[in-house]
Amino acid sequence: MNAWDIIAIQPVINVLIVLSHYLFNSFGLAIVALTIIIRGLMFPLTIKQLRASKTMQELQPKLAELQKKYGTDKQTLAQEQMKLYRESGVSPAGCILPMIIQLPVWIALYQAIVRVLAAAPEDFLDLSRYLYSWPVVHSALPLSKQFLWLNLAVPDSIMLMPILVGGTMWVQQKMVTPTNTDPRQQSTSTIMLWMMPLMFAALTLQFPSGLALYWIVSNLITIAIQYYVTGWGALVKPAAIKVTTGDKKPKRHVAQIEKPVEEAEVVTETTETEPPSEKPDPRTKSGAPPSRKRNPRPTGAKRQSRGGKSPRTRGK
Amino acid sequence: MWFKHHKSTLGKILLLLLMLTALGSGLAVNGCVSTTVARGWSGIAIDKDSLYIGSSEGKLVILNATSGVRVQTISLPVSIPRSVGLSCAASAATVAIYGTPTVAGDMIYVDSYLSSGTKEYGKVYAFTLGKDEPEWTYPSQGNLNGAIIGSAVVSGGRVYAGGSDGKLYSLDAATGQKQWEFLTGDKIWSTPAVAGGTVYVASFDKTIYAIDTATGQERWHFETGGAIASSPLIYNDTVYFGSFDRYLYAVNVTDGSLKWKFQGSNWFWAQVVITNNVVYAPCLDSKVYILDAVNGQEITTAVSLSYRVSSSPVIADNLVIVADEEGVLYALDTQNNQRKWSNDDMQSDQQKVYASLTATGGVVYVHTNKGLIYAFDIQSGAKKWSLPLKS
Numbered sequence: 001m002n003a004w005d006i007i008a009i010q011p012v013i014n015v016l017i018v019l020s021h022y023l024f025n026s027f028g029l030a031i032v033a034l035t036i037i038i039r040g041l042m043f044p045l046t047i048k049q050l051r052a053s054k055t056m057q058e059l060q061p062k063l064a065e066l067q068k069k070y071g072t073d074k075q076t077l078a079q080e081q082m083k084l085y086r087e088s089g090v091s092p093a094g095c096i097l098p099m100i101i102q103l104p105v106w107i108a109l110y111q112a113i114v115r116v117l118a119a120a121p122e123d124f125l126d127l128s129r130y131l132y133s134w135p136v137v138h139s140a141l142p143l144s145k146q147f148l149w150l151n152l153a154v155p156d157s158i159m160l161m162p163i164l165v166g167g168t169m170w171v172q173q174k175m176v177t178p179t180n181t182d183p184r185q186q187s188t189s190t191i192m193l194w195m196m197p198l199m200f201a202a203l204t205l206q207f208p209s210g211l212a213l214y215w216i217v218s219n220l221i222t223i224a225i226q227y228y229v230t231g232w233g234a235l236v237k238p239a240a241i242k243v244t245t246g247d248k249k250p251k252r253h254v255a256q257i258e259k260p261v262e263e264a265e266v267v268t269e270t271t272e273t274e275p276p277s278e279k280p281d282p283r284t285k286s287g288a289p290p291s292r293k294r295n296p297r298p299t300g301a302k303r304q305s306r307g308g309k310s311p312r313t314r315g316k
Numbered sequence: 317m318w319f320k321h322h323k324s325t326l327g328k329i330l331l332l333l334l335m336l337t338a339l340g341s342g343l344a345v346n347g348c349v350s351t352t353v354a355r356g357w358s359g360i361a362i363d364k365d366s367l368y369i370g371s372s373e374g375k376l377v378i379l380n381a382t383s384g385v386r387v388q389t390i391s392l393p394v395s396i397p398r399s400v401g402l403s404c405a406a407s408a409a410t411v412a413i414y415g416t417p418t419v420a421g422d423m424i425y426v427d428s429y430l431s432s433g434t435k436e437y438g439k440v441y442a443f444t445l446g447k448d449e450p451e452w453t454y455p456s457q458g459n460l461n462g463a464i465i466g467s468a469v470v471s472g473g474r475v476y477a478g479g480s481d482g483k484l485y486s487l488d489a490a491t492g493q494k495q496w497e498f499l500t501g502d503k504i505w506s507t508p509a510v511a512g513g514t515v516y517v518a519s520f521d522k523t524i525y526a527i528d529t530a531t532g533q534e535r536w537h538f539e540t541g542g543a544i545a546s547s548p549l550i551y552n553d554t555v556y557f558g559s560f561d562r563y564l565y566a567v568n569v570t571d572g573s574l575k576w577k578f579q580g581s582n583w584f585w586a587q588v589v590i591t592n593n594v595v596y597a598p599c600l601d602s603k604v605y606i607l608d609a610v611n612g613q614e615i616t617t618a619v620s621l622s623y624r625v626s627s628s629p630v631i632a633d634n635l636v637i638v639a640d641e642e643g644v645l646y647a648l649d650t651q652n653n654q655r656k657w658s659n660d661d662m663q664s665d666q667q668k669v670y671a672s673l674t675a676t677g678g679v680v681y682v683h684t685n686k687g688l689i690y691a692f693d694i695q696s697g698a699k700k701w702s703l704p705l706k707s
Contacts, residue, residue: 119436120354121414121429121465121505125626125670128583128600138560138583139541142502142520154434 001129008108013116013130014137021140027117028147031109031210035217038105045101046222050229053176055090102218106211113210117145117153152210159205161212166201168219173197175226354429359416359467359628359672360681360689361424363445367674368424370413371705372687376426376443381676384689384703390448392441396432396459415467415507416672418475420489423451427464427477438464438479442492452492454485466507466547469515472529476515478504484517484525486532496532500525507547507587509555511569516555518544524557524565526572536572540565547587547628551609556595558584564597564605566612576612580605587628587672589636591650596636598625604638606653616653621646632675633694639669639682647697657697662690665702 001010012034019030039046062084070077085091118124124142131137145153149160156162173196177189204212358370366387367379376390396409415427422445430437437459442451454460454477462481469476474495475487480503486495501521508517514535518524520543526535542560549556554575558564560583566575581601588597594615595607603618604625621640629638635656636648643662648655662669667684674681675694682690683705691700 119431119434121357122354122670125585128585129624131582133581135541135561138562139522141560142543151434 005130008104009111009115010130010132012108012112013127014132014134016112016116017131017137017140017143018134020143021136025140025144026147027143027145027152027210028150028213031113031147031152031213032217034109035214036221039218039221042101043225046225047229050176050226052090054230055088059084059088059090106214109214110207110211113152113208116143117208117210119153147210147213150209150213152213153208155205155207156209156212161209161216162201162204165204165212165215165219166197168216168223169197169200170194172219172222172226175223175230175232354410354412354431355685355687356412356414356429357627357670357685358413358683360674360683361417361419362674362676362681363419363424367681367689368417368419369683369689369705370415370417370426372412372685373706374411374413374428376413376417376424376441377705379689379703381679381681384691384701388446388448390443392426392428392439393450393453394428394430394439394459396430396437397435414465416674418468418470419445420470423470423489425468425470425475425489427466427468429463429465430459431463436463436480438462438481440464440468440475440477440485440487440492442475442489454487454492454494456492460485462503465505469508469510471510471515474529476508476510476517478506478508478517478519480504482519482521484508484515484527486515486529498525498527498532498534502543505545506557509548509550511550514569516548516550516569518546518548518557520544522559522561524548524555524567526555526569538565538567538572538574542583546584549588549590551590552593554609556588556590556597556609558586558588558597558599564588564595564607564612566609578605578607578612578614582624585626589629589631591631591636594650594653596629596631596638596648598627598629598638600624600626602640604629604636604648619646619648619653619655627669628672630673630675630680632680633678635694637673637675637680637694639673641668641670643667643669643684645669645680645682645692645697647694659692659697659699661699661702662688 016027016030016034019033020027023029023033063081066077066080066084070080115123115127115130118127145151149158150156170193173193177193200215204215355372356370356374361368362381365381367381369377369379371377374392376392377386378388379386392411394411409430409432412429413426414429418425424443424445426441428439428441430439439459440454444451460479460481462479464477464479466478470489473489475489476484478484482500482502482504484498484500484504486497487493488495500519500523503520504517505520506518508515510529513529514526515529516524516526522541522543523537523539524544525537527533528535540559540561540563544557544559546558550569553569555567555569556564562580562582563577564580564584565577567573568575580599580603583600584597585600586598588595590609593609595609597605597607599605602621602624604621605618606615607613608615622644623640623642625638625640627639629636631650634650636650637645638648639645643660645659645662646655647657662682662684665688667686667688669682669684671683678694679700680692680694684690687705688702689705690702692698693700
């Protein structure tokens with residue numbers, strides 16, 4: 001066995017077998033439990049990433065301002081952006097770190113599933129090389145491939161898993177989609193929102209449904225943590241939302257969501273006459289968020305929008 | 317122009333594509349691209365001056381034992397439902413032979429492993445020697461819903477074969493008509509053993525069963541702590557077999573009571589060999605244990621090999637010949653249990669050995685994983701010849 005086998009694949013295989021043994025001989029439940037364990041171990045990192053993402057969202061107006069200010073001077077722009085990141089205590093790379101860390105986990109889990117649920121006799125014989133000397137590991141084999149309607153060793157024949165993987169990933173992405181007033185950045189967000197779910201749904205078509213099960217459970221856990229940190233985000237109010245700082249508890253998110261709605265209306269109306277790409281938004285210039293006094297009744301604003309006074313908003 | 321305004325977008329997309337490429341590549345390392353294709357590990361049957369082998373192409377090949385010259389190649393007629401779907405699991409049909417062909421009278425019997433996509437099937441073939449077309453197949457139409465990994469056993473005009481569908485089949489040796497079937501709790505991968513009107517079959521349900529050959533009724537069963545893939549061996553009213561619980565068992569054939577058990581450090585996969593009340597038990601812990609057949613005590617320190625042993629050894633000319641998976645062949649002298657010689661020609665040729673060994677006329681024959689047949693002189697260990705089975 002090489003180092004990768006010893007460090008990654010062997011522990012995953014043995015833990016999965018032990019979990020299966022104690023979870024009613026269900027390999028599916030073992031995958032769910034392992035996912036929870038892995039995500040639990042990564043919890044501090046995930047929280048850090050989500051908070052960094054949130055801060056990055058909050059920096060969007062300032063970044064846009066820097067873009068407008070130093071648009072032609074790339075070097076100064078980069079320096080100013082890095083300075084802003086430093087002052088805010090975030091690293092753009094930190095936002096994708098948990099994702100990168102999960103890559104080897106996915107690969108190890110995939111290879112473990114293929115080996116544990118080996119079909120060809122050669123593969124099953126090879127499995128014995130990966131087993132620890134724990135008696136329970138040896139007595140638990142072979143494991144059942146069946147879980148609900150799935151054969152965990154092969155892709156889902158009824159194609160439900162790709163839909164679930166893509167769907168949960170879309171929800172997760174939607175919740176963290178940055179809210180931009182800049183149409184160019186908005187198009188970036190839209191591409192990212194759809195690209196990840198579609199790519200993972202396509203991968204699910206090719207790989208064992210055991211791995212898809214991991215992705216689904218992992219996405220659900222991310223959604224739950226994301227909800228805890230920032231609430232439903234753009235999922236509930238898909239208009240141009242600017243998330244405010246600070247609050248973590250879902251209770252406060254109601255206020256957070258209400259606030260952007262009123263802002264969304266203002267932004268929409270502004271863009272009708274003054275496209276942000278051509279003329280800077282006076283609010284971003286000042287760097288101050290819009291006062292609640294400008295539109296003290298968000299629900300009223302919503303009704304106004306529905307009432308047809310802002311056709312562009314309705315079209316969205 | 318678009319690129320100029322969408323540098324940020326492009327950067328993120330490129331990063332995402334990079335990650336997904338890394339993921340895809342990592343998965344594909346052992347993904348559907350390179351998942352092991354069943355190739356079989358058929359041993360070699362010997363009858364007069366002919367060798368009968370199931371090739372990695374799923375064909376029955378007959379060679380002249382002395383010269384290695386190919387005498388006949390028979391393609392197994394198969395009809396496998398082709399799987400459909402978008403995934404890589406929907407692949408071409410595979411035919412493999414894991415069990416050693418069985419020669420009895422003027423007939424030869426072959427068990428097959430058939431797969432298509434994620435489905436596995438099995439079929440028993442019976443050929444009259446010298447003919448290309450099967451005399452009969454079981455089932456006559458279609459396939460069994462489980463591959464057959466072990467060999468067929470012929471005794472008393474019956475053919476016994478265990479399938480991955482968990483059933484042991486008793487067939488008429490002349491016509492292929494089913495006499496009875498016995499259902500176990502999981503896959504049967506081992507070769508049954510027949511003695512005294514009883515057939516013994518081990519299953520992945522951790523149990524070995526003793527079944528009346530006439531009626532197909534269970535006489536007794538014995539449960540171990542792990543799945544059983546090793547084929548049972550009957551010797552002096554005792555059935556010997558190994559289990560995934562890392563124990564080697566000796567069970568009384570009359571009532572299924574335990575005589576003794578011996579613990580190794582990994583699975584006992586291969587069938588043991590016994591001579592002069594001495595059990596030679598190869599194990600996946602890279603050792604060959606040498607035990608007293610009566611009480612299970614170690615007669616001498618286990619012989620440590622370079623790699624693990626999954627092929628069944630053979631006894632000939634007072635030597636136990638055993639091959640490790642990496643292709644090193646060893647000879648143990650049964651008089652003193654010392655190593656007499658070893659040969660690493662197969663290892664040099666990067667051949668692995670999973671198939672049971674066969675010996676006759678002072679020659680030991682080995683079928684390797686890449687479809688080569690080797691012939692070694694038993695007394696000296698020198699290679700006599702080797703040739704590829706692939707046509």
